[in-house]
Structure formats: structure tokens, C-alpha cells
Amino acid sequence: METAAATASSWFDGDRAPLLGWLILLSMLVLASIAAARRGKKFPIRRIAGLVAVEEAVGRATEMGRPILFVPGVQDVDQMMTIAGLTVLSRVGKIAAEYDAQIEVPTARSLVMTAARETMQASYMSAGRSDSYNPDLVYYVTDEQFGYAAYVTGLMVRKKPATCFYMGQFFAESLIFAETGNAIGAIQIAGTAESSQLPFFVAACDYTLIGEEFFAASAYLSGEPDQLGSLRGQDLGKSAIGLLMIVVVFVATAAAVTGVSGLTDAAEWLRKLVGG
Amino acid sequence: MTRQIALIITFVSGFAMVASAFFKPVEHWGEDVAEWFNVLAAIAFVLGAANLAKVHLEKISSRSPGWGYSGLTIFFFTFTFAVGLMKLGVHPMDKFPAVAMSGEKDAEGSAFWWMYAFVMSPLTSTMFALLAFFVASAAFRAFRAKNVEAALLLGTAFIVLLGRTFAGVVLTGWLPESLSFLRLENLASLILEVFNSAGNRAIIIGIALGVAAQSLKIMLGLDRSYLGASN
């Protein structure tokens, strides 16, 4: 028996077992919800003002005859926020193609440029406007954070885009972008899960997708059953974790107040269960 | 076909990363995948440099507005590249005094070091410092008590702004010890450590779940928009 346990511990990290359990549970919830959505179950999604405004913002740029600026953050494609930004770009690109609006995408990473070009090309194709797609409008600037910020703000002042999207991972340059965009009178829609930069975007942009809303953008914009199903699975996972947290807090508080050993053991067991 | 290959690579890499987190015999898989990415990103630098040159040379040749800036970009790009590659002004290492290029390219006194210390350093610091001005103008324009939530936010901002400076001590330092928790510096700490912590933890949990669900969608090929494909 001991040998079997030793063998198991030599190939499996037992400390992380609760985490694996949560991962499997979340995956099951997401997959089950997707399956339900495919069977025709409807999942309502709340109105996200920032995403409702996307079409209006692109339309405004078309009416004014000015370009749209899309900034996919300052990190590489190995960051989930960059991927989420490119997902939004695919929708924005499609709407821009339909309206025949010019969209410019300066990037801070070479691989993001390559991925953004693929995304834009597909968007123009799906809008039936492949001939209008110009790969030169998706280009690389520099990896240097403030060098990139200087370029983008310079571009904003010179070209005065009517609409600016900031979708991805941002750091100190967020407020520089948003304030410059405000100064040129652009409609600004931002989305990031970088919580330290959210206050700046909220203060200076017209609309901001906060954290989860940003990751929900692709589901919201596409309205596809798979996407909506995954969103519901994610919400179910969040509810389960929230519920467990309330139980843990209650038990731990009761254990601390009463000092009953059974409660203390239960609190410790629950703490391990949540991966603590 | 190309997209199918990309999806397979995504699934395999994602699975390797997940497996490496839990199973000891394959824990190096995660590092291997990260290293592949680093190699790819390094190669992509060439792609980036070529694109940078193309975009700016086109601007110069077509004399499009701002082409002068493009000229400066090309000049300094080439200059910096040459300085680093040729190790201009580098002092030889102690071990190899006869080999002029044996020293580090960014060692003190080298041309690259000069560019770092006297060009890059002040320029990036200047860009960062711009935040002080932008924060002030954003605060003037957007920080208004339009409703109860905004008023609460405003009150919190006042406490933190004053509590994080000597103004807090001047304004509330006279409060007796029994009421010291009301001193602005203590209130600012309380806001940071209690209210902010609680809110931030909620945001962190929500974001973590969002990242996990998004990763799962991408791994399983349910979200392919980043590849330029419809779902």
C-alpha cells in the first residue's frame, strides 16, 4: 500500500490535487453548457454597454471619414488578454469592412502583427470585402513600451482617428493613450483584465470592458451557441467557487469564535479543498 | 489545412502546459513549450524589423505626411543595431585583453551604454512622467460626484491623496490616540488593506476564471477567431 502511494507521489503532485479537481469541474461545466447550447437551450446574456457601442463607434468613424485605431495591448500572443483583444479585433474588423472604414493596427510585438493580419484578412473575407483589405495597416512598431506609446500617441495626434479601441494587456501607457484619445475627441472603448489599469480606462474612456466582460466579448459579439454556452459554464464555476468561499468563511469564523476542534479541522480541510 | 495544424499545435501545447503543472515526470514540458515560444518570438524579431523597415521606407519614398520621422526612425534603428553588433567602444575583458570585442556590449563606457544612459533612460522616464500631467487633467474632467457611487469614490480619493502625504498628518495629526484610526494616513492604509483588498480579490478570482474558460475554448478549438477563422 505504501509502495503504491509512494509511486503515485512520484508521478503526481498531490498538493495540486484540489486544483486539478477544480480544473476538471470547470471544464465539465463549460463543456456541458456548450452541449446544452448546441441542443438549442437559450442562454440570455446581459447587455454590455461597451460592446453595444462597437457598431456605433465604427459607424461614427465612417461618417466622419476618419480612421479607426485598434491597439491590441503591449504584450505578446502568449498572453490571454492579447488573444482576447484579437478576438474583439476580428469582430471590429468585420464591421469596419462592412462599413468600408479604414482600421489601423500598430502592434508592439512581431507575432501579434502576424496574428492580427490573419485575423483582419479573415474578417474582410467574411464580410465579402477581401479586395479592401490592406495588410500594411497592420504593422509592427517596437517592443519598447514607451517607444510604442510615443508612436501611437503621435499617430493619434496626426491622424485624429474618430474611434480608438484599446483591447489587450496594458500598463502605464494606458492613461497616456486614453487621455490623448480624449484630447482629439475620439470615441474610446477599452478592454483589459489588467486590474491596475482599469481605473485609468474607466476615468478617461467612454466605455470600458472590465476583466471578465473582456473575456466575454467574443461570446457577446458572435452570439454563437458554443460561445454563450462556455460563458454560462464559466458563470456556473464562479457560482460554485463563490458558494464554497462563503461556506469556508462561515466555518473558519465559527471555528475561531467557538474554538471547537471539529470546526477547526473542518475549516482546515476546506482550506485544502480550495487549494490553500 | 494550415489552420488545422495551428489548432493541433495549440491543443498539444496547451495540454503539455496543463499536464506539466500536475504530473511530475512531465513537469519539464511546460518549460519546453515556453522555450519554443521564446525561440519563435526571437525569430519574429527579424520579421518585425523587416516590417518596420518596409513601412518607413515606403513612407519616405512616397513622401507621405510625416516622412521625416520615418527617416529618423530608419537612421536610428540602423545606428543602434550597428553600435550593438560592432560593440563600439567596448573595453576588452580582463581574461582576453587583446580581443577588443570580448567585453559586454552594454558595459559602462561603451557606445551602447551611452545610448542607454543618455538617450533611452531620459526618454522613457519622460514618457512615464507624462502620467503626472494626464492624471491631473483626467481627475479635473472625470472625477465628479454625479451620483452616490461617484461621491463615495471621490471621498475615498481625497482620503488616499491626502493620507499618502504629509498633508494627512497636518490635517488630522491632532486627533487623540483613542481616535487615531480616524487619522487620514490610517484611513488610507485601511482603505488599501481592507476595502481595496476585498475588491481586488474578487476581480482576481473573476479574471482567473475568465482566463481558464477562455484557455479551454482556445485549446479545444471552440474559439478560433484569433487565427482568423470563424468558429
Add this chain to the structure above:
Amino acid sequence: MSLLERLDIIDRRWIFLLMALAVSIPIIVSGMTGKTFPESATPTTQTAFDTIESLPAGSKVLLAFDFDPASAGELQPMAIAFTRHVASRDFDMYFATLWAPAPPLIIETIKSVIVAGHPHMVYGVDYVNLGFQAGNESVLKVISTDFKQSFTVDARGTPVTSIPMMADIKSTEDFDLIINLSAGYPGCKEWVQYIVSPTLSGDHGTELKLVAGVTGVQAPQMVPYWPRQLKGMLAAIKGAAEYEALVNASLMEANPGLIISPVFNEAQRRMAPQLFGHLLMVSLIILGNVIHFSRKRAGGTAVKALRSTP
């Protein structure tokens, strides 16, 4: 057009000018007089100081400089204060970074603190500069199990296997304390996730101690990790000033008559421009609200220049 209406649409460059004056005048005055405000430590700073004080003699401390010249205004005074404190306790110091622009900042710190203030310390025996290693969090994953796999040579190109003080270092768990100065990604959050958190549960034996110095924008994001994963945290220039004051007081207590160089008061000197900058912002916010309410009372619509997130 009334005065308030004119102020409402004021050219933002006037605000920029006011901010420039609010910051530059105190810098000049404090530079000329050398006077600083007294600082009392907040709990996050005090615990950072106490953690270093509680380490036993001969402790090994890894100092990770994850910042660049842009954020050096906030973080370099912290780096100097941390290094002074650690050097004054005669701990072994290991300098490293995951940020490409940081190595010159490490060299600057070593020069101003160790070379100038502790000339008896020997490179490779008392301190070592391991320089920059590319790869972000993948480096952290590697060094958590095999330090020398990532850092094979020091900043001078010497193999770490021939550096005496590296002999006992197999992984990050061999350090008694890690000090991280963080300006973003990769930074404090990654050190917590990949290096500290795995040692907090299971059969890892001792918990790895991490103390951080972070920029003002990062502080709200990192404070939830204090005091479990982070044993102490300096938040922005205010945290740096508090810590600097603690270190200076401790050194003066140990060496009566010690004269503190202005370089080692840098963070405290920066609190004067911070005070006036904050006062200006408070005044601007009040003015903005006076305009807002006067418009509201007059039955006017929302201020034209105002843009806000719904």
C-alpha cells in the same frame, strides 16, 4: 461666458503647467534646503523592515530588480534602501533581473551602496551580480527547481559554478529571503505565483519569504497578497520614503554620528513634490465639482467636455 464656464473648457495645458510648478518648485526648494518631512511607517512597510531584521546572520538574499529606467523614479530609491539594509546586516546578496533594461540599474546600486559604503565586501563571496535572464515566468519556473540551469554565468560572464557564494544555491528555496522590485510584467505577481505560493503548502518544509517594492499603480493589485505570500511591501514612493527613514534611523542608532548622504534621502525628498502634486489634484477635483454643481443648480445639462464611462 461665466468664469466657471471658462474654467470648465480650460485648455488642459494650463493644468499641465500648474502640475509642472507644483512638482518642480518643491524639488528645487527641498534640493536647496535638504529638508524632508518626517515619516512614520505603515504596516506593509514596517513588516518589510522587520522581516529583514529578523533574518539570522549569514542569510542569503536574492534581490530581483524587475524594473526599467522609466519606473526608476519610484523604484530606484527602494532598491538603494533595500541594498543598504541588507548590506548593513552582512547578508550574502545575489542580484538578478528578468527585465532587459535593468542591468545598468543593478550596477548603479552596487556602486553607490556596496562599492562606496562597504568596500570590504568581496565580489563572488559577499555579493554577485547574475544579470539579466530572458524568458519571463519560464525562468521563474526553472529556477524554482534548478537555479543554475537558467543563470549559468554571472553578469561578467563567469560561470556560476566557479563563484564561491553560488555553491550552496540549488533552487530559489535556498534563499532565506527574496526582495523583488517590480514595475509590471514579469514582476511581483509572477514571483508570488511561481516561486512563493508552491512553498506555502504541502511538504516544502519552510515557507519562502518574499518582500516587494512596487509602483503606485501596482500596489492595490499586490496588497491582497500581504501578509501571507508577501511578508512586506513598499507601496510607491511613499513606501520608499517610510522604509528609507526606518533604515536611516536604524543605521544611526547603530553608528551614532553617522552622516546620511543626500543619495540615501532621495525617497524622502520626493515626498515634497508628491504633497504639492496631490494638493493640486485635490484642488482640481474640488473645482471640477463646483463647476458641476453650479451647472446642475442652473439647470444646465451635463458638462460638454465631460466624458465618462457609464
